Amino acid sequence: xxxxxxxxxxxxxxxxxxxxxxxxxxxxxxxxxxxxxxxxxxxxxxxxxxxxxxxxxxxxxxxxxxxxxxxxxxxxxxxxxxxxxxxxxxxxxxxxxxxxxxxxxxxxxxxxxxxxxxxxxxxxxxxxxxxxxxxxxxxxxxxxxxxxxxxxxxxxxxxxxxxxxxxxxxxxxxxxxxxxxxxxxxxxxxxxxxxxxxxxxxxxxxxxxxxxxxxxxxxxxxxxxxxxxxxxxxxxxxxxxxxxxxxxxxxxxxxxxxxxxxxxxxxxxxxxxxxxxxxxxxxxxxxxxxxxxxxxxxxxxxxxxxxxxxxxxxxxxxxxxxxxxxxxxxxxxxxxxxx
Amino acid sequence: xxxxxxxxxxxxxxxxxxxxxxxxxxxxxxxxxxxxxxxxxxxxxxxxxxxxxxxxxxxxxxxxxxxxxxxxxxxxxxxxxxxxxxxxxxxxxxxxxxxxxxxxxxxxxxxxxxxxxxxxxxxxxxxxxxxxxxxxxxxxxxxxxxxxxxxxxxxxxxxxxxxxxxxxxx
Numbered sequence: 001x002x003x004x005x006x007x008x009x010x011x012x013x014x015x016x017x018x019x020x021x022x023x024x025x026x027x028x029x030x031x032x033x034x035x036x037x038x039x040x041x042x043x044x045x046x047x048x049x050x051x052x053x054x055x056x057x058x059x060x061x062x063x064x065x066x067x068x069x070x071x072x073x074x075x076x077x078x079x080x081x082x083x084x085x086x087x088x089x090x091x092x093x094x095x096x097x098x099x100x101x102x103x104x105x106x107x108x109x110x111x112x113x114x115x116x117x118x119x120x121x122x123x124x125x126x127x128x129x130x131x132x133x134x135x136x137x138x139x140x141x142x143x144x145x146x147x148x149x150x151x152x153x154x155x156x157x158x159x160x161x162x163x164x165x166x167x168x169x170x171x172x173x174x175x176x177x178x179x180x181x182x183x184x185x186x187x188x189x190x191x192x193x194x195x196x197x198x199x200x201x202x203x204x205x206x207x208x209x210x211x212x213x214x215x216x217x218x219x220x221x222x223x224x225x226x227x228x229x230x231x232x233x234x235x236x237x238x239x240x241x242x243x244x245x246x247x248x249x250x251x252x253x254x255x256x257x258x259x260x261x262x263x264x265x266x267x268x269x270x271x272x273x274x275x276x277x278x279x280x281x282x283x284x285x286x287x288x289x290x291x292x293x294x295x296x297x298x299x300x301x302x303x304x305x306x307x308x309x310x311x312x313x314x315x316x317x318x319x320x321x322x323x324x325x326x327x328x329x330x331x332x333x334x335x336x337x338x339x
Numbered sequence: 340x341x342x343x344x345x346x347x348x349x350x351x352x353x354x355x356x357x358x359x360x361x362x363x364x365x366x367x368x369x370x371x372x373x374x375x376x377x378x379x380x381x382x383x384x385x386x387x388x389x390x391x392x393x394x395x396x397x398x399x400x401x402x403x404x405x406x407x408x409x410x411x412x413x414x415x416x417x418x419x420x421x422x423x424x425x426x427x428x429x430x431x432x433x434x435x436x437x438x439x440x441x442x443x444x445x446x447x448x449x450x451x452x453x454x455x456x457x458x459x460x461x462x463x464x465x466x467x468x469x470x471x472x473x474x475x476x477x478x479x480x481x482x483x484x485x486x487x488x489x490x491x492x493x494x495x496x497x498x499x500x501x502x503x504x505x506x507x508x509x
Contacts, residue, residue, distance in 0.1 A: 051508050059508075081508050141509035163408065170401040175394050181509070182498030184390060194509030196498075197401050198491040204404050205484050207411050208477070214412060255509070272509055300508050 038224040038244050041090035043327040044125055044336070045297065045312055047305070048085050048100025048143075049115035050322075053078040059300070060259050062267040079302040082323065083143050085118065086252045086297060087125060088243055090330050093222050094127055095134040096154070097241050097252040098299065101146035116319035118147050124318055125336045134221060138254020138299065139235040140166055140203060141194035141272075142181070148202045156212040157221060158203060158237070159229060163214065165236025165273065166195050191273055194235075215239065228289075230256045232275035233282035240282065242289055245328040249290045250311075252297040256282040260298035260309050270300060297327075378501070381444035386501040389454070392437045397494070399430045400461055403487060407468060407480050417472045424472075428465045431458055450500060453493050460490035 056076050057064030066074040086097030096118075103115040119129045132151040137144055140162050148156065169191035172178040179187040180196050187193035206212040213219075219227045224244030231237060233256035241252040256279060257263055258270035263283045268276045286296040294311060298304065305315035305323040315325040316337055326337050378386060406423035409415045415423065435458045443451040467483035470476070 054508065083508065143509055163405075167401070167405045171398050171405070173398070178394075178398065180397075180498075182495070182502045184386070184502045196491075196495055197397060197404065198488070198495045200401065200404055201484065201488040201491045204408050205488060207408055208480050208484050258508070270508060 039091050040246050040330045041088050041224060041243050041328075042330040042333040043089075043243060043245055043250060044087040045304070045325045045327060046085045046087055046100075046118070046121045046125075046318070047114065047116075047322040047324065048083040048118065048121075048146075049103070049112050050083070051081040051300075052111055052113050054081050054111075060262055060267050060269045061271070081300040081302055082304045084297070084299050084301075084304060086241070087122065087127070088225070088241075089125075089127070089333070090224070091222065093133045093225070094131045095136060095222075095225065095241075096132055096151070097136050097297075098138050098144040098254055099135055099147045099151070101143045102150075114321040114323075116322040117150075119150055120319050121322065121324065124324065136221070136227060136239065136241050136252075138240070138252065138256065139238045140199060141235065141255070142196050142199045143194075144254055144299070145199050145203060148206055152211075154211065156203065156206040157215050157219070157227060157239075158212065159231075159239050160214045160216045160237065161229070161231055162235060162237025162239075163203075165191075166200060168236075169273070170195055170197065170200070189272055194272060228285060230278065230282040230285065232273070232278040234258070234270065234279065235273045238282070240285065246330065247328045248295055250295045250297055250327065251286045251290050253282060253286065254299045257286065257296050257298045258300045260293070260296060260301040260303065263296045263298070264293045379444070379446070382447055382501075385441065385443050385447050385451075388441050389438075389501065392434050392441075393494070393498070395430060396434050396458065396461070399427050399434075400487065400491060400494070403427055403461070403465060403468065403483075407484065410471070411477070411480065417475065420468070421472045424465060424468055428462055428469075431462045431465065434458055435462075450497050454497055457490040457493040457497075460486045460493075464490070 055065065056079050059079060059081065063073055063076065065077040069075045083100050084098070085100050088095040088097065100118055122129070129151050130153050132154040134157065135148065135151060135154045136157045140158065170178055172191070175183070177190060178192045179190045180192050181187055181194065182196065203212070215227055217229050221227060226242040228240040228242060229237070230240050230253070234254065238254065238256045240256060243250045243252065255270050255272070259267070261267070262269040263286060266280070266283065268279050287293060290296060297311065301309055303309040304312045305325055307313045311327055312325040314327070314337065315323050318324045326335060329335060403424065406415070406420055409423070410420045435455065438455060438458065441451070464483040464486040467479050467486065470479040
């Protein structure tokens with residue numbers, strides 16, 4: 001009896017598999033577990049400009065300079081910080097993660113060098129401004145949300161929480177709270193620092209033209225491209241972008257990931273409207289999604305475009321001394337790195 | 340003896356300074372060249388007098404932007420938009436009156452005129468936005484936004500000249 005029951009169970013098992021196979025063949029469908037259809041993207045990093053000689057301790061407090069120190073954690077006085085923009089291409093989409101800022105005749109941004117127009121940099125990657133379909137801004141600060149009007153076809157993705165945070169800060173009645181970069185004495189780390197009204201007007205322009213999506217939390221904006229909220233990891237509505245690639249998942253972090261060394265060595269960086277616990281949780285999200293720190297894409301890492309930040313080492317020099325790097329190519333995508 | 344001693348000290352000091360003063364490299368020169376010249380006393384006085392006016396204008400401008408944003412995102416109806424815009428025109432008008440009372444130094448005359456122009460653009464933008472309340476046409480918002488953005492660019496230019504703040508990475 002027991003033996004017969006055992007044979008019967010195996011027999012039913014084989015019949016079930018056979019039936020499943022027949023159904024699959026009949027429908028012509030490939031089960032999702034049999035083949036991952038998520039597209040893989042090509043990814044480049046472009047340096048919008050470089051902030052020169054920023055005191056290391058102002059950027060990463062744990063790396064503050066101590067004169068005459070031989071400790072490698074404390075013997076670097078200043079660092080040059082790139083302003084990195086992500087360029088992501090795959091399927092029908094060309095996506096920018098952050099858009100740097102726009103230098104104008106009256107706006108030189110003291111202490112900044114190597115600025116180049118983003119359309120000119122994209123041309124070297126074979127991309128025209130009208131090809132850009134989506135722009136995800138990691139947050140709304142002036143050095144990450146500029147040049148929006150140069151990409152008229154692109155849909156802008158910004159967190160609702162970010163807009164609410166900006167409105168609260170910029171309309172706050174006390175000038176200390178609402179101080180922006182050009183307020184007398186600067187703005188240090190006030191809640192409105194980094195948000196000149198002009199930048200907000202340009203975001204508003206996108207909304208008015210029906211070219212903005214106000215994101216409330218997590219959102220898949222295309223297969224293999226997922227926005228993750230990282231509230232207060234740098235600003236009220238910071239957001240990360242997960243990208244499926246041939247070298248695994250990449251996670252762009254804008255200023256939630258200002259310093260790649262910070263993610264690697266667990267140090268806060270570029271504290272602005274930041275809850276440091278939330279910044280660490282954003283780091284943790286990168287470890288969890290990408291399997292470590294190698295594929296976390298940082299906005300201002302001084303080691304960018306060098307062997308010391310391996311993801312970005314395949315680099316070259318572009319317009320006005322700005323740097324560019326090819327992080328990964330999708331199958332069939334030709335390299336854009338000059339020979 | 341004393342003269343020789345003093346000359347020796349001067350010589351030593353000169354040699355010491357030559358040894359210890361860092362020589363700026365080309366990059367540093369570029370950075371220094373981009374630093375704007377300091378304001379004169381008269382310019383500083385003008386900037387100080389303009390600051391409270393500018394603070395109010397900035398807040399009003401941002402309130403106008405966010406009123407339009409909330410309306411466009413469906414968080415406000417036309418009645419709500421009316422409430423949010425109420426009083427903004429008067430505040431821009433009051434700022435214009437206060438601005439007229441300032442005496443800019445000759446070097447600031449152009450900027451002063453541009454500020455007046457920015458206020459005019461903001462006032463026009465408010466008037467244009469109010470028209471949405473009457474007919475519900477979004478075209479008014481687009482026109483108003485174009486004027487407001489021009490005004491914001493002027494304010495940015497002025498701010499950069501008058502209160503050359505920090506442009507650290509944010």
